[in-house]
Amino acid sequence: MHDVAARAGVSHQTVSRVLNDFPGIRPETRERVQQAIRELGYRRNMAARALATGRSEVIGVIMPEVPHFGPTSTLYAIEHAAKQVGFKPLITTASWDPESMGQALDFLLGRAVDALVVMAQHPDVLAAVDAITDVPVLFVLTGNSHAERSVAVDQERGTRLALEHLYGLGHRRFQHITGIAGLTEAQLRRDTFVAFLDEHGLERYPILEGDWSADAGYRAGLEVDDDVTALFVANDPMAIGAIHALEERGKRVPEDVSVVGFDDVPEAGYTHPGLTTVHQDFTEVGLRAVSLIFAAINGKEPGVVEPVEPWLVERASTGPAPS
Amino acid sequence: MHDVAARAGVSHQTVSRVLNDFPGIRPETRERVQQAIRELGYRRNMAARALATGRSEVIGVIMPEVPHFGPTSTLYAIEHAAKQVGFKPLITTASWDPESMGQALDFLLGRAVDALVVMAQHPDVLAAVDAITDVPVLFVLTGNSHAERSVAVDQERGTRLALEHLYGLGHRRFQHITGIAGLTEAQLRRDTFVAFLDEHGLERYPILEGDWSADAGYRAGLEVDDDVTALFVANDPMAIGAIHALEERGKRVPEDVSVVGFDDVPEAGYTHPGLTTVHQDFTEVGLRAVSLIFAAINGKEPGVVEPVEPWLVERASTGPAPS
DNA sequence: CCCCACGATGTTATCGTCAACATGGCGGCG
DNA sequence: CGCCGCCATGTTGACGATAACATCGTGGGG
Known part of the structure; x- marks a missing residue:
């Protein structure tokens, strides 16, 4: 200079x-x-600038350690939106144990990030992050909790869209394959599933534990009860795996079993059969996240944040209940 | 302090x-x-530390703007490997036009990153980045060019694995669906495909242009020539889309047409039929990338870098050529 | 018994920038 | 014609760390 x-x-x-x-x-x-x-x-030299101003024009992002579709899509959406307002994301991954979260926080805060986006997939991270007061913190993909500081797709609504669709087709015997136990999103979908069964007085078949992967979906698909005609799967890759398992067992989709996924991955329309699923608009999540962060950095108080609305995409994997 | x-x-x-x-x-x-x-x-305060030491313990990563499987997987692999040696990635996306690349470079270099990883999907970026001498630069996923400063999966080898597999099954009429025109990886797969046809004196059917998406694969699948029995698709999502199109046209996979993809996405084993594909080990790419960067930052001269070996995963989408 | 060397710690200058205050020239107005 | 005020610019002192050099005390060797 x-x-x-x-x-x-x-x-x-x-x-x-x-x-x-x-x-x-x-x-x-x-x-x-x-x-x-x-x-x-x-x-x-931005290091000098950051030192002098106390601002870095970087937002710290804490991601889960495994690259699933939702967080990854959201990350890209955040990156794009942030770029428009002059910010870039500094990424670090963390699992939800306190030590891992602590390291991630130390790193990012030491880096003097201007804000923190936490893809909080587990309730425990809320506690770990709650102590942070240095910078604005925003939770993403937490489900509907912590509403005043979070952006999320309405999980309950998405789940109900899927289940009501199946119910409307005449199905009465439902089973569910979950995401990773403990993660907020998986839990919300599961809780809503159980609530729906109770509200309609439907029988509870065992809930099958998955881990978001197609492989886990396949294994769970092998366990699906023979009487079940409607399978609600917590994400699309698992749904694809489950359908594969059902077909191996000689069950036709959707003639014998209808399957609904969650996410609407780009391939969902082209699997065989095309997958009925709940679309989550991660681009919108990223957009809202950045606009909230930007407001917070500039000291404005954000208004109430509505959850992002999911919608159902009907494809060939669902059909009328067999008589 | x-x-x-x-x-x-x-x-x-x-x-x-x-x-x-x-x-x-x-x-x-x-x-x-x-x-x-x-x-x-x-x-x-790392800003102060960076100012005093001239090092930031951050590596800049330039990603393509669209979140495809390869770059995303590699990003995660890099993040994990970098964490082990105390570095974190600062992400920015850029398309391959000079202005976009220039902005990305300005941003990252102003940030005093210790090294630069460029997921260079287009030959033009090489030129844009070649001028950089401030910090070590590493290209990732460029295919086999610029070998002394890059890490890549051997695209030619992967393509030949796929084609030899089909040829060995008796197929003689091949068609290819490409990735985004101009991207190095797409080009290498395409070039190798053409070379393979010529080497074996096989007929050239029109090459179908794709853009990596399942949707493009579907549209290209509608155009596949009726005589063709072997379809080599430049990535898995397009392969899934293409299979869907073929089945809509009344062609059975693999009885009428065999299809091979590229990437081995986690869902590939569970589509219907399971997808034969070329596995790319992105974790290994990330690992090697970080070890090269680390060496360069510490002033060591890296040895010659072997390209990462892909391998073929045989599944149900390929079978003997129809007689 | 003195001095030196070394181990443990303190002091000062520096990195590149921005913020706050200082200066200097010029035009307008009384 | 002189003074005031403002516009454009210059000067000085943080910001929070590290690096280089300075100092102090102590134990061992001659």
Whole structure:
């Protein structure tokens, strides 16, 4: 910066003012400085800037350690939206145990991030993060809890869309394959499933434990009860795995068993049969997340945040209940 | 830091020494300092540290703008491997036009990243990045070019594995659905495909243009020539889409047409039929990338880097050529 | 018994930038 | 014609750490 100032025949402070678009610089001076910057290929040192201003224009993002569709899509959406307002994400992964979360937090806060986005998939992380007061914190994908500081797709609504669709087709014997036990999203889908059964007085078949993977879906699919005609699966990859298992067992989808997934991954329309599923709009989640963060960084109080509405995409994997 | 020093009754420099694990600190002093750090919940300011040392312990990663399986998996692999050696990735996305790349580079270099990982999917970015000398640069997923500064899966080998498998099953009429035109990986797969046809004196059916998406695969699948019995698709999602199209057209897979994909996404084993595909080990790519970066940061000269070996996973989507 | 060397710690300068205050020139108004 | 005020710019002092050098005490060797 000193060199630039010398070359342009001004003080370094004037260079700083040009860099930061301050008013009250004579156009010709500004031009001279910019010329010098170009000639010297000067790039300002953000570490120094961060030190002086206390802001880094970086938002810390804590991701789960396994790259599932939802968090990954959201990350991309956040990156795009953040770029528009001049922020970039600094990524770190963490599982939900306190030590791992603690390390992630230490790292990001030490980095003087301007805000924190936590893809909190487990209730325990809320506690770990609650102590943070240095910077605004936003939870993403937590389900509907912590509503005033979070952005999420309405899990209960999504689940009910799926189940009501099946119920409307005449199905009465439901089974569910869950996501990873303990994760908020998996839990919400499961709880809503159980609540739905009770509300309609339907029989409870055993709930099958999955881990989001197609492989787990396949294994769970082998355990699906023979009487069941409607299978609600907590995400699409598991649904694909489960359908594979059902077909191996000689059950046809949707003639014998209807299957609904969750997420609407891009392949969902092209599997065989095409997968009926609940679409989650992660782009919208990312957009809202960044706009909330931006508001918080600038000290504005965000209004109430509505959960993002999911919708049902009907495809060939669901049909009328067999008589 | 000053407060910590005061509380421990030492100078700030001693605190710094404890923080950086310098030798020659009396154990009791060290303990006193660590105690003070804990009590005050002190966290060191990395911006200041970066300013003083000129190192940030952050590696810049430039990703393509669309979250495909390969780059995303590699990102996660890099994140995990980097964490082991104390680095975190700072992510930015860029398309391959010079302006977009320039902005990404400006941002990351201004951030004083210690190294740069470029998921260079297009030959043009090589030029844009070649001018960078401030920090070590590593290309990832470029295919086999720029070998001394890149890590990649051997695309030619993967493609040949797929084609030889089909050829061995008796297929002689091949068609190919490509990835996004111009991207290095897509181009390498395509070039190898064409070379293979020529080597075996096989007829050239039109090459179908895709864009990596299941949707594009479906549309291309509608165009597959009626005589063709072997379809080589540049990635798995497109293969899934193409199979869907073929089945809609009344062609059975694999009885009428055999299909091979590329990537081995986790769902590939559970689609109907299970997808024969070329497995790319992105974890290994991430591991090698980080080890090369780490070597470069510490000034060591890396040895020659072998491309990562792909392998063929045979599943139900391929079978003997129809007679 | 003195001095030196070394181990443990303190002091000062520095990294590159921004914020706050200081200066200097010029035009307008009384 | 002189003074005041503002516009454009310069000067100085943080920000929070590390690096290089300075100091102090102590034990061992001559």
